[in-house]
Amino acid sequence: MFMYCLESNDSEWAIDTEINFGVISGNETSLFLKCRRTFKKMGENGYSTWGSNNIIDLEMLEHFAVDRKVEFIFEVNIFKMTGFEKEKLTMRKFDESVEEFSDVVLIVEGMKFYQGNDVSAHDCGD
Template sequence: MSIETELKFRLIGYNNITKTMKHGYLRKKTIDDTLELEDIEDEGQVLDNLTLEVEVEIIKMTGSKKEKMRTFDESQKDVSDVVLVVQDTQFYVSEMYLASQSTYLKTLFLGGFSESKKSEIALTGIDADEFQHFLEVLYGEFSIDGDFEIFFDDF
């Protein structure tokens, strides 16, 4: 797993002298690798009355995927009537169930569009992992955590 982060350290001394440092890392690093007490002492800070604030921003994570809570793959073919394709990933789903959960999908499936007659419908501009989480929620799984983004304004 790789996590690209940006760290902002803010040191506040007894007399409110502030020193701010900003670092970005692609590998594991500890605070000891970044902050040296000599840096603080050089500023004339008193070490027994020091406040450290750390702000961590995660810029990019790779190699870490959330485990799927429900499958929508070909094993669901016998209980589905439409296949939604998102970024080359096929989702075998129930058209009527999804139509009852989403006005966008209801319009897509039942609104007289050419897609309503197709057994496989491609959806563009959507991330497959996020769509997986979206479907899990619609199918009753608790799939949302702090990393979930709302990606459909129309849904």
């Protein structure tokens, strides 16, 4: 599992975060990881990432599964953002008008933000 920050590399920027990742099963077993990560400008073609192919392997995942189901929790707390223009942050829509195109719903203090792969792919650019 990975998390990418797809901000452009045109100017200096940084996002100071705390990432909480959890796996919860129906059999009262759970696993939680917490780390502090600063995403930042990474050069011409690089993206700032967090994650690993080995966060949880298949054998461990099967241990957590009940009826082949498992629940993942992925929470990101943003402490500080630098290098972002206010105008840039308000251009996208994350409200109910984009709900049908969303793959993930993030809930922050009761407010829903709809996010989809189409938005992430659009942001990649060249």
